[in-house]
Amino acid sequence: MAGRTRSNPLALAVLCLLTERPMHPYEISSTLRERHKEASIKLNYGSLYSVVDSLQRRGLIAPQETVREGRRPERTVYTITESGITEMTDWLSDLLARPAQEFTRFEAALSLMPILSPGEVLRLLEIRLRSLRAQETAYEATFGGAPGAFPRLFLIELEFKARLLRAEIEFVDALADELRSGTFEGIKLWRRMHELRLAGTSPERIEQLLTEEFREEMSWLTELTDRG
Amino acid sequence: MAGRTRSNPLALAVLCLLTERPMHPYEISSTLRERHKEASIKLNYGSLYSVVDSLQRRGLIAPQETVREGRRPERTVYTITESGITEMTDWLSDLLARPAQEFTRFEAALSLMPILSPGEVLRLLEIRLRSLRAQETAYEATFGGAPGAFPRLFLIELEFKARLLRAEIEFVDALADELRSGTFEGIKLWRRMHELRLAGTSPERIEQLLTEEFREEMSWLTELTDRG
DNA sequence: CAGCGAATACTCTGGATCGAGTATTTGACG
DNA sequence: CGTCAAATACTCGATCCAGAGTATTCGCTG
CATH class of the missing domain: 1.10.10.10 (Winged helix-like DNA-binding domain superfamily/Winged helix DNA-binding domain)
Structure with a gap:
């Protein structure tokens, strides 16, 4: 019904x-x-x-x-x-x-992230991080400051929101760090991909070159296509 | 545009x-x-x-x-x-x-939670917790197990999802614990509210009684109505 | 007491969305 | 070689929803 x-x-x-x-x-x-x-x-x-x-x-x-x-x-x-x-x-x-599938916009964006260059993504994530931190400060000022001003029973969803916010900050911070230091797994492949794209290389040629140059990192792809 | x-x-x-x-x-x-x-x-x-x-x-x-x-x-x-x-x-x-407002269903549910009794909420959250833990195990089996099977660059959104899942598990687990042990702030008020509702007390009378019985916990309400 | 902004209390419209339905084709299996 | 499920490739119609627009009234200020 x-x-x-x-x-x-x-x-x-x-x-x-x-x-x-x-x-x-x-x-x-x-x-x-x-x-x-x-x-x-x-x-x-x-x-x-x-x-x-x-x-x-x-x-x-x-x-x-x-x-x-x-x-x-x-x-x-x-x-x-x-x-x-x-x-x-x-x-x-x-x-x-029952937990339900939720689709957040940031998740969608992350899943499409490789289309931008690693440098650009780092720049954008740093901007995001500033906003997120400001939001967290605002939360703390509103609810952490005055205990009992508003009873917890009727605010529980904001507490949850704050936890998710914290988790997101930690994730974005860690990711930005890895991009900054160049320790992010697969960043070389990612950089090369954008280098080739900027040089006007055709998508087919890019895939071919990457598969050659990054045999190990791309093994998942060949396995996929071998199977299919 | x-x-x-x-x-x-x-x-x-x-x-x-x-x-x-x-x-x-x-x-x-x-x-x-x-x-x-x-x-x-x-x-x-x-x-x-x-x-x-x-x-x-x-x-x-x-x-x-x-x-x-x-x-x-x-x-x-x-x-x-x-x-x-x-x-x-x-x-x-x-x-x-730019972080955007996201509205998840669980958050909505949490915000309306007090309409159910604390005991019922505990029961439901325990069910949720089991599902969430099962989901986490499934994630670990798929991605934690085989390193490099699928490159991290193209999976980053799932990593994020896993972090949020962890945060939710911790939140729900802590909340369930507080409900179980009775240490949740405002649980007495909450219980009394449902007791009165079960007894068929009218909404106005419930509000009146609660304001009397829980003067401190309800101070936010009187302040609100005093101001308005 | 005139004027103006905020609050009250909706209505309307056009586009977005979703699930269900349809028709063909390929591949697997006996 | 018949058939049955799965994959291919959409289409349709009934809601759903967002945002803008409207009209009145209240409250404040000068």
Whole structure:
């Protein structure tokens, strides 16, 4: 029943908030913002209203009343239904218990990295590192500084974010170091590849030359093509 | 010029591959798979063809020829254009140099976690932990085992993935430990909240009682509402 | 009390995306 | 040499979603 409809976590957030009390969409969005959930759950109006619509069509929430305050536009207040509560519990449990493939942009970029030259990649990673370190300092200032200012129970996702940030800093720092010192495995092949490309060598010729010059490093390739 | 059109990293991957040599869409997809890039870049046919279309409309790639092999359906082979190369370089550089907000599902789930009871969350996290550890073992078997089987240069994103996985394991493990031993900050408040909810207490009454019973832990709330 | 920016509260549109479906061909096996 | 699965090579349609746009009202300042 759920399947593909469980794509946008914003829908889950809506269900969770409506468990507390009935709200209208805009109130949902401002509550999420107040609680700093926009840092972990992508929120924009366009999606919010369409997500609310879809939840209603699926019978997981229901309009309770439409009120008009002063001459403001009408607001539709929604309640969660029985099946909405079930869906929320199931979905949230699933997200917590089952790791899912996540695709981050940085990962994608790393996977395509060899297309730039090692020197250029080093330069870019150094820039990234500065940003990441600044972010970490900002985190520490906000949460490390005032203990108990905001209870940990309601901030746990930021703690997780901070851990991932730390891991990324360590990774990027180590990688940059290896590029700087030239100890990165395969950097000679990588440099030669760009040398040839700059010289206007054709892709086929590049592959041929590299396979000759770096027999050992390229053995995986010949094995692959031998098998295929 | 680019802006919102830089949303799907699959488009970047297409540009990168066409830098090597002209290809038709299906060849692009199989090459990505051969190189294990589908682990870092979400790939599905529907998106691939629409992404290729959009790249062509934007003049970043151009159809080179349509060939027919045997009685197979026609295939359109695409080349990258000059502006395509520029766009690729700019985009990839940007992704490497500038950290972007990433929204993972687990983070979203963590941020909504308090809606489940602490006991239930512990149970779910323990399940997650088992999966995560199994994943880590699988990684080690594949890459740690045979050094040089696949050159590090073309696998760097998986190394990054492994680091993030490690960080997540450490985080979840520590959190589960605190829940198990009851040392998690705010766990009493959390438990009481669920006790009241189970007893059918109304949301308003719950908030009132909690504010009374946990004056210190809830100070952030009263401060918030006082200010607003 | 006039004016202006911020907040309230959405709506609309066009493009992005995803999964499922389709039709052919090759290769393996008995 | 028949057939059955896997690989090849897409197409289609129904959602989904992002961002910009709109209209009103509140609150502050001079």
